[in-house]
Amino acid sequence: MSLLQDIRDSQFFVPSLILMGGGALSVVLFLSTPEPATTEVKPPVILVDVIRAETGPLTMVVETQGEVVAKTRTTLVSEVSGVITKMSDDFIAGGKFNPDDILITIDDRNYTAEVERAKASVASAITRLTEEKGLAEYAIADWERTRAGENPTDLAARRPQIAEAEANLSFARKDLVRKEGDLARTKVKSPYLGLVEKRQVDVGQYVTPGTPLGVVFAVDKVEIRLPVPLHEIRFLDLPDAFSDTASVPVEFSVIGSNLVQWQGKIVRTEAVMDRKNRVLYAIAEVENPYTTAVPLRIGSYVTARIKGRHYENIAQVPRAAVRPGNKLWMVNAKNQLEPRVVTPIRSDENYLYVTGEIESGEVISITPLENPLPGTEVKFTEIDNPLISASND
16 A cells, blocks of 8 residues: 555656746746847937028018009090091090190181180270270360369269270170180190090080090009008008108019019008008009000009018028927027927018027028927938029029
8 A cells, every 4th residue: 555655646746846847947047048138219310401590681571462543544525515527646545645735626616706706895895995985084174174173073084984894895805715715625635645545436426515535644653552451561661641751662563474573652651541451552653654665554453562661680481491389490509409489570471580589590490390309300401592592583
């Protein structure tokens, strides 16, 4: 029995011994295994395009648009009645005329007869006045013979008759002037150097006083009414009725083409703000617009660049570099990104204008980045500012 028992006990002891040995070996191997080497994983370096900030003096330019209109535009109307007997070859749409050119002639026979009748009335009135003065001299002499020492009465001296004759003569002369004026108005003359916008009558047509004959305009100056938004006014020194501000230079170009430019000036501003659009209208003038190689025509829509106030130490930051909240990503001396929020004094579709917050020579990233972090290392390629390069050209 004891031998059988020993055999049974050995069946459990040997496996246990093997398991214990294996466990001990595993512990020894675990403790003797060296720790694995650790390597620091650096974040990847980001490639960005940058520009180098430049600061300096800058004269603000405000852009706006407007329509070219005639400074002097006239609707010619007839002042007399009659049939149009003649018309100038230049009295057509686009025709050019000089001051006092005869554009339209109206039948003047009736008015010539009226002038002759008026002249006869003047002659008659002169004769009547002369007669009354002669009669007055005889009447006064007769009074003095019969009533020596007494002053003749007004009636005896024919003073009322003389006054009436003088009034009739004055009226006759003024009536002659009026009828000579009517005769002169049968010839419609141009009021200035200009062009014909449109003609509304033709030869053989009967006209009466007030009949429109055509529309003309002067070519010495044109006007452009320019809306200036409220937030842009502070960058301009605009003339008004209560200041001594001189005229402001303006450069014009036709919308859609910058090939031709015209120089003008703002000469005044309107008295009230536009209540609907909250803009102030500035009135600009361009002299002799039709004498240039390419005329600035009435009705053209133009872009205006108004010269504004001068500032020192301004940095122009391209819109491509600006992130929401006016945030910029600067690249420091360690080639790392640094955020900077700026407060521009002005912004337009191309630039933010910043003063005192950016130094000349600082590097600004213009590459859009998704969720960049401060301190991110970058490699950069410096490029020229395309907008500044274009403006310098």
